[in-house]
Amino acid sequence: MQNVKGTYDYFGREQAIRQKVRSTLTELFEVYDFEAMDTTLLNELELLTSKYAGGDEILREMYQLTDQRGRQLGLRYDLTIPFAKVIALNPGIELPYKRYEIGKVFRDGPVKKGRLREFLQCDADMVGFPGPQGEAELMMLAAEAFRRLEIPIVVKWNNRRFLGEILEAAGVPPEQHLSVMLSLDKLAKIGSSGVLAELYEKGLTPAAIGTLKELLDMETPSFEELADKYRLAGQPGALEVLALQQLIAEIGLAGTCVFDPYLSRGLSFYTGTVYEIFDASGVYSSSLGGGGRYDAIIGKLVGRDDIEYPTVGISFGMESIMALLGERPAREETSGVLVIPIGEYLPQALTAAAALRAAGIRTAVDTGKRKLKKTLASASAKGIRYVILIGENEAAADKLRLKDMVQQSEELVTVEEAARRIAG
CATH class of the missing domain: 3.30.930.10 (Bira Bifunctional Protein; Domain 2)
Structure with missing residues (x-):
């Protein structure tokens, strides 16, 4: 073919x-x-x-x-x-x-x-x-x-x-x-x-x-x-x-x-x-x-x-x-945000992604099947600055864990706060 x-x-x-x-x-x-x-x-x-x-x-x-x-x-x-x-x-x-x-x-x-x-x-x-x-x-x-x-x-x-x-x-x-x-x-x-x-x-x-x-x-x-x-x-x-x-x-x-x-x-x-x-x-x-x-x-x-x-x-x-x-070297460009469900929290991840997309933010949802370390390394290689983690603790608090891959920092925020920070 x-x-x-x-x-x-x-x-x-x-x-x-x-x-x-x-x-x-x-x-x-x-x-x-x-x-x-x-x-x-x-x-x-x-x-x-x-x-x-x-x-x-x-x-x-x-x-x-x-x-x-x-x-x-x-x-x-x-x-x-x-x-x-x-x-x-x-x-x-x-x-x-x-x-x-x-x-x-x-x-x-x-x-x-x-x-x-x-x-x-x-x-x-x-x-x-x-x-x-x-x-x-x-x-x-x-x-x-x-x-x-x-x-x-x-x-x-x-x-x-x-x-x-x-x-x-x-x-x-x-x-x-x-x-x-x-x-x-x-x-x-x-x-x-x-x-x-x-x-x-x-x-x-x-x-x-x-x-x-x-x-x-x-x-x-x-x-x-x-x-x-x-x-x-x-x-x-x-x-x-x-x-x-x-x-x-x-x-x-x-x-x-x-x-x-x-x-x-x-x-x-x-x-x-x-x-x-x-x-x-x-x-x-x-x-x-x-x-x-x-x-x-x-x-x-x-x-x-x-x-x-x-x-x-x-x-x-x-x-x-x-x-x-095509003769020019590739540029590293950010490509939105990646939401990673940890464990059985895919519904919460999809709900958060929908809210971010409604705010005009390009958002991908990971399968959650790979080891977290490999997923984060892949996101970094693709130029993704922000990663959102949702596991048991985050779901219980009705919040998201926002990780800044450039600053190497993370904080617990609401979805509205996450959208403002990412867009900002």
């Missing part, structure tokens, strides 16, 4: 860390006024494979299945398309609208560290928000989330519309823009020589390749340099970059959010700003999350190509975050 490759069961310390990450993100989503949503795992194949969805690479990795009536279905490969479906199917939703969702998605792709076949995504999306407010809010959210997780990050960002304007100036035909963008996006992985090799294979003109080589040879070019070099001042994409860049500076995120003109991300539906989150320390090279603006999907799903729903989102990669956090 074994798990399917690329799928895992989580328990113990690892699950505790996952829950901490999840609760941190959930708390922030709600503080930022996002509403919880739960979309379907199963979707019509036609929706997931539509030309407005994820692109050829994602579709090759999609799990497809057929139900008993022969209907073609698929498991969701992200949370964005199902969200767009919800908005398209529910025209009564008042805009602007903000939602978050934490749920599993599935991709039949290569398995490596931080990349699985069944994995958790944590998304936040805003519909009805034209730029740059939506992008700025999501960047602020990302910066705060990783600050709370004690992970130093850099958010690399670009604008696909602006990158398209550069490609147009370079002589790249519009129908090849997306393909060329995806090659440029690989610069950090395969280097300029690898990108150029791909560009030659795409059949671009020598003049276009020469211009793109000049672009690749520029060392971290700024937006201003590129706008001046390609004479793009006043173009729609250039204006979007300028507006977001100014807002980022004004809200104090210029040190965290860095403009990267080669970034485009793999999904085909992005229409404007795109961004990706990386570990600033360089310990972990893969992306920790990303997102961008996708104004066209929802209108196309409702059959209205002439209507845009200004939408922007961000996704946090739980598996990548866990792969990074």
